[in-house]
Amino acid sequence: MTSPLASELLARIDNRQAVIGIIGLGYVGLPLAIAIGRANFRVLGFDIDTRRVEALNRGDGLIRHIPNEPIVEAIGKRLFEATADFARLGEPDAILICVPTPLTRQREPDMSFVLKSTASVAATLRRGQLVILESSTWPGTTEELMKPLLEQGGLASGKDFFLAFSPEREDPGNPVYGTQNIPKVVGGDGPDALGLAARLYDAFVSQTVPVSSPTAAEAVKLTENIFRSVNIALVNELKVIYDAMGIDVWEIIDAAKTKPFGYMPFYPGPGLGGHCIPIDPFYLTWKAREFDVTTRFIELAGQINTAMPRHVVDRLAEALDRRFRRGLNGARILVLGIAYKKNVDDTRESASFKLIEILEERGAATDFHDPYVAEIPRTREHAALAGRRSVALTSENLAGYDAVLVATDHDGIDYARVVKEAKLTLDTRNACAKARADMAKVVKA
Template sequence: MTSTNPLARFAARMTDRSAVIGIIGLGYVGLPLASRFSELGYPVVGLDVDAAKVAELNADGGFRRYVGLTRESVRFSAPFTATTDFSEAADCDALIICVPTPLGKYHDPDIGYILDAARSVRPHLRSGQVIALESTTYPGTTEDDMLPVLARDDLTVGEDIFVVYSPEREDPGNASFSIRQIPKVVSGVTENCLRAAEALYGGAVDTLVPVASTRVAEMTKLLENIHRAVNIGLVNEMKTLADRMGIDIFDVIRAAATKPFGFTAFYPGPGVGGHCIPVDPFYLTWKAREYGVHTRFIELAGEINRYMPEFIVEKLMDALNGERKALNGARVLVLGVAFKKNIDDMRESPSVMVIEGIAAKGGEVVYADPHVPVLTLADGSRHASCVADAGTVASMDAVVIATDHDAFDYEMIGREAKLIVDTRGRFPASLAKVTRA
């Protein structure tokens, strides 16, 4: 007999894998989640406002483009369809919102995509559905901002529908951890909502981490990313000091990392990129002002990290000066423009700021990135990736290692390049043509 209790009915459908999972937002978070549920045998409906993306995904080709996945690299034992028609939300037992949360012009949080998603599904809600938010945001978003948009007089939260928050923990390009392996923080607006969250995600991941409230879960995600931002800021500041003192910061980190307790290795680079690290700390600094708190430590880390592209351009100028050359008119090859190695994600990439900084000083700059065939700069100009072969490398006055993709031939680069500005520690600092930056 089918239970009349909406929560029990949902849990039963998750157990027998007849529940239809709706994923709202088909990007770096939503698509891997869709593939995981489909792999487990759940029918999955992907909802997105981008008609071109939806068409591409339905034709299979979009998986590689958007998340580096293909139909062959994941097991789709259940149907997956993408659509722009949000009325199909009515057929879904769970609706998981995975939309962007960018910053506004003045570093104020923009939760417009979350609220738009809530407005789009509200007319199609029915008893027994779970609405889960995974987007990174400030504490209070789920209950104070999204919940009022979802509210309907005929559906009681915690009895008829269940609203939960479970922050995504995606790490694009990291093959060491799958969705199943990463412990998942879950929370709910009510106790029944938390139970619904556990039913939704319990079969998809090995370990659930229930927390007391949606605010705790929202703050947890921010702490995780602020922890990285602050420590990256610290090691980037240490890099600039070590550079002045003639010390190789990578040697220092390797030595410090041998301590088996009390130290976690973070590595310097050209700055921070991606959606999380450059953006999420400002969600908390903005919210903190509501409580009269000035988050100076977090803001200082952001200031240091934003300075790194400028520091690299300065180091490039110094290295060229050492060869009696000016940056103005020099031919410079920037290797890697994605924000991290072996992916195509360009969001907030500091490599782009390095390219723009070199061009602003008169450098003739080109880039090579096997994952990013075309690059659009802030001025709207479009540039095509060149091939980092021996002839190209040898023809340049300097090569900047901005993102150290494994696809680059570092042995050849070390042999052919006249001058190397290395922001990632790929070459020994003892090599005469190498400048650490």
């Protein structure tokens, strides 16, 4: 039986009187805010970045692949406001937490953003509020880490407030699937929390998928991304093997994917990037140690994927030696693409950062060109690269480098021209073959 407190919030959700708070207005939180606003809820967005807050309140989301028009429309209808004042967390009826969950240098979960956000919510928590974590994390975070912090003030989960987990499934730049048409997995701390979270998401997504608990929902997210990590590791290993045998792995994948059953194509690359796949598997590896379980398969996949940038640089060094009788030391290299995937400005965990660092460790001078990223942002792991700016892709510039390394296959770049005007092109994405470039001047890696 639904409690009176939960029934009251359900009614507010159904009649669109509930105010929805979102902590973190980046690549996950902003699309979520737009989708919720389109469903005629009032959204109060929280972010520690005052520059982002000011820009959002002007209608500028600062993320290239997310249009500004729905933000402007929501502001005009008084359905969206951004703030850096976390003392206002008592205002929303439901609070969705969408903050980063990176790894430390020791590949252990860094829960500082989740902990700080939870502490901010706890400071203003009131009866009847629904709190949902969306950040990817290890199974047990919601109930073992967040719940005790939220209950320190005397309110009880399932009785006085409601707690749930629903993993984000954003794919930046995907033209087909976005927040509203991607099914939402939901796990609640008790039946009322599950019912409330499902009812809220039902208001603006195509389908909700209830599971037994927040821990189960957390495991779903990790399973999705471990599946991708392991399969990408497999094709990365096949790439290395087939390359040694003189076989083009891209040709093999294209032929294999014609089989209508029992095969799903994954593609190799210069290393993993993005906010989930390079990180999520290690969350389970870390948690599994608590149960004396070794995650051998997952860790092997991680080793293969993290080794790919060095493999790519080795291939480039070999190509320079064979073609020009010179090594990387003193060579000028242009890295084409700094975003972690094509057609977005998202650089989180980009393999290009590691490529540049390895190239420069070996004495090369590097620049980059990216039509979506004008300047490398500051990151904790690659702070020395911050502030470097994209160079123009002119004929003069292309001719001036010893090699061009295609790290991100953005659409809109004339790869045939790049190959024609560059001395040598190393392609990690098969972009040049797709552009019907002169493959005699291309080395695949």
